[in-house]
Amino acid sequence: xxxxxxxxxxxxxxxxxxxxxxxxxxxxxxxxxxxxxxxxxxxxxxxxxxxxxxxxxxxxxxxxxxxxxxxxxxxxxxxxxxxxxxxxxxxxxxxxxxxxxxxxxxxxxxxxxxxxxxxxxxxxxxxxxxxxxxxxxxxxxxxxxxxxxxxxxxxxxxxxxxxxxxxxxxxxxxxxxxxxxxxxxxxxxxxxxxxxxxxxxxxxxxxxxxxxxxxxxxxxxxxxxxxxxxxxxxxxxxxxxxxxxxxxxxxxxxxxxxxxxxxxxxxxxxxxxxxxxxxxxxxxxxxxxxxxxxxxxxxxxxxxxxxxxxxxxxxxxxxxxxxxxxxxxxxxxxxxxxxxxxxxxxx
Amino acid sequence: xxxxxxxxxxxxxxxxxxxxxxxxxxxxxxxxxxxxxxxxxxxxxxxxxxxxxxxxxxxxxxxxxxxxxxxxxxxxxxxxxxxxxxxxxxxxxxxxxxxxxxxxxxxxxxxxxxxxxxxxxxxxxxxxxxxxxxxxxxxxxxxxxxxxxxxxxxxxxxxxxxxxxxxxxxxxxxxxxxxxxxxxxxxxxxxxxxxxxxxxxxxxxxxxxxxxxxxxxxxxxxxxxxxxxxxxxxxxxxxxxxxxxxxxxxxxxxxxxxxxxxxxxxxxxxxxxxxxxxxxxxxxxxxxxxxxxxxxxxxxxxxxxxxxxxxxxxxxxxxxxxxxxxxxxxxxxxxxxxxxxxxxxxx
DNA sequence: TATTAGCACTCTTTTTTTATGAGTGCTAAC
DNA sequence: GTTAGCACTCATAAAAAAAGAGTGCTAATA
Numbered sequence: 001x002x003x004x005x006x007x008x009x010x011x012x013x014x015x016x017x018x019x020x021x022x023x024x025x026x027x028x029x030x031x032x033x034x035x036x037x038x039x040x041x042x043x044x045x046x047x048x049x050x051x052x053x054x055x056x057x058x059x060x061x062x063x064x065x066x067x068x069x070x071x072x073x074x075x076x077x078x079x080x081x082x083x084x085x086x087x088x089x090x091x092x093x094x095x096x097x098x099x100x101x102x103x104x105x106x107x108x109x110x111x112x113x114x115x116x117x118x119x120x121x122x123x124x125x126x127x128x129x130x131x132x133x134x135x136x137x138x139x140x141x142x143x144x145x146x147x148x149x150x151x152x153x154x155x156x157x158x159x160x161x162x163x164x165x166x167x168x169x170x171x172x173x174x175x176x177x178x179x180x181x182x183x184x185x186x187x188x189x190x191x192x193x194x195x196x197x198x199x200x201x202x203x204x205x206x207x208x209x210x211x212x213x214x215x216x217x218x219x220x221x222x223x224x225x226x227x228x229x230x231x232x233x234x235x236x237x238x239x240x241x242x243x244x245x246x247x248x249x250x251x252x253x254x255x256x257x258x259x260x261x262x263x264x265x266x267x268x269x270x271x272x273x274x275x276x277x278x279x280x281x282x283x284x285x286x287x288x289x290x291x292x293x294x295x296x297x298x299x300x301x302x303x304x305x306x307x308x309x310x311x312x313x314x315x316x317x318x319x320x321x322x323x324x325x326x327x328x329x330x331x332x333x334x335x336x337x338x339x340x341x342x343x344x345x346x347x
Numbered sequence: 348x349x350x351x352x353x354x355x356x357x358x359x360x361x362x363x364x365x366x367x368x369x370x371x372x373x374x375x376x377x378x379x380x381x382x383x384x385x386x387x388x389x390x391x392x393x394x395x396x397x398x399x400x401x402x403x404x405x406x407x408x409x410x411x412x413x414x415x416x417x418x419x420x421x422x423x424x425x426x427x428x429x430x431x432x433x434x435x436x437x438x439x440x441x442x443x444x445x446x447x448x449x450x451x452x453x454x455x456x457x458x459x460x461x462x463x464x465x466x467x468x469x470x471x472x473x474x475x476x477x478x479x480x481x482x483x484x485x486x487x488x489x490x491x492x493x494x495x496x497x498x499x500x501x502x503x504x505x506x507x508x509x510x511x512x513x514x515x516x517x518x519x520x521x522x523x524x525x526x527x528x529x530x531x532x533x534x535x536x537x538x539x540x541x542x543x544x545x546x547x548x549x550x551x552x553x554x555x556x557x558x559x560x561x562x563x564x565x566x567x568x569x570x571x572x573x574x575x576x577x578x579x580x581x582x583x584x585x586x587x588x589x590x591x592x593x594x595x596x597x598x599x600x601x602x603x604x605x606x607x608x609x610x611x612x613x614x615x616x617x618x619x620x621x622x623x624x625x626x627x628x629x630x631x632x633x634x635x636x637x638x639x640x641x642x643x644x645x646x647x648x649x650x651x652x653x654x655x656x657x658x659x660x661x662x663x664x665x666x667x668x669x670x671x672x673x674x675x676x677x678x679x680x681x682x683x684x685x686x687x688x689x690x691x692x693x694x
Numbered sequence: 695t696a697t698t699a700g701c702a703c704t705c706t707t708t709t710t711t712t713a714t715g716a717g718t719g720c721t722a723a724c
Numbered sequence: 725g726t727t728a729g730c731a732c733t734c735a736t737a738a739a740a741a742a743a744g745a746g747t748g749c750t751a752a753t754a
Binding site for chain 4: 039040041042043046060061062063064
């Protein structure tokens, strides 16, 4: 970073700051007047010319002011935000009502977050992979159906109806339940291997078929959960930012939010990436984002934990000129809240 | 309807037909050329003037062609569509994979429907109110938690964790389960009155508190389900219809779809209304719709049944000039499929 | 009496032209 | 190294002009 002397940094910061607020290309005269270094617009012009050559800012067209490039934003996020850190950021407390329903809670979180930031938001339900079986129970519902209830760590409960030819008597049912619980308790899905399966089947004797179905249900549950549930909110906030609001682009963007397929990819990608300064927060600026549809946006994400390695992801998507400071503060605050809340919840 | 002679009807039909296709105001010359009654544009003009006076068509501005008014559309839907009924409508079969997960199935349905019609679609999960308790089971998960599983008709399963101070022995657990099942089986939630509750508590003796919690859970479940789950798809299809595509309106529209609050109101409203010609399908044209946000749209809905009076609603929302025939055919087809599929599913 | 050709008029939409103004780059002076 | 000054560029806004679609009305026609 030796290429930028202090004055250039100040000017760059001023440009970005100004652009974040107005969304308009900023000219030399504006900087000359606003910033504390008393320089004429001509001088600023020279410096800006340099900054452009170095790739930190761009000119939308010949006779316009400058706007930050992706590289410029990146510099801002990496070096300039910290400087303002002493400012007390007054995040309204997120007011998450503690409801026992995870789903409801998550829906509420994205909504509040979208409202707070005025960007589009998403949150993924914690992935089930890696959670452990806590409890299994089969019960006879009627002549031909058995209900299997599986509870995983994190108190995630899954139900499945199993069809049977004839009812089990209660003694056998008890046996099966014992068998399932003793064998599966504490295991993650990947722990359930072929050896275990055949052992269990052997133990089950004539009820082998039922065991098979329960295990299959378990497997399906996981596969099911492979398309992790994702909750979104505020997709239409995009219309608030003219640079993203043209019909074509906005339509694609909102569709992506509706389909959620791409968001899923995004989340998958996140796990492989690094984070900003150990805050648990990641920032993707423009092209850095893995999602094609969001090349003109910035994406800020955080992961929250539900204990035992079960993770979910929160994301905020907005224009490149988003208020990074505010967004990052909001996220890390929320992350803390969630981590804590969920840790308490789990036993 | 004596006010319209045969020729006027033909002309009105031609105008609407043409407008449905093009979305442009249609002029006298177009009709003169396209329709089979050989009349000069001047004659058509006179007739159109009459039709306008009668309120079936409107002129967007002085020197433009005519477009159908709400009254015109209404006439079209009520009288003109039937005439084309002999046409074989080639609805692609909806290819709903039978999955045991209601949720997945519904998501798939709206998606396919949106794709088929190119309009915005929604479907509400069948409301739980009115369903009967089929099966209740409490199980000890660990020292301090009991899992209550309630299965309602339609195979809807609800789980809830109940905290207890100390574990129940298995004998007591068995008793409680018996108590719950014998008392609640086959009842709808509204059947569970105070008399029953106190009787059950009396029978439960020292475990009164647990009964209380189970019942409360049941009540909560219902209340929860009061904000019925609604799945949507294709909201961005709205951009395909220029008359709805302006940023401001589209944004509101899509927001309404995202929030789902208004859709919920819509569904609530539907139950009070009549339907078209005994098809189980309802059409709201423009102002007829109960939702403010959709004054410029038409809404076509159908209800499907899950047996035992449990109903859900499917809706298609598009421009007033939507292809009513196609939409209605699609809906009634889908309705049949769903009715059948779900009836099979439920015991 | 019902239909039609003809034409003036209206109003939107499109295209063209003409400002306006913000901002730059460069030169020459300080 | 900094700055005033000025010509030049380019997007945007405003105004003007042209084109077209469609109507309503009148007068002629079958």
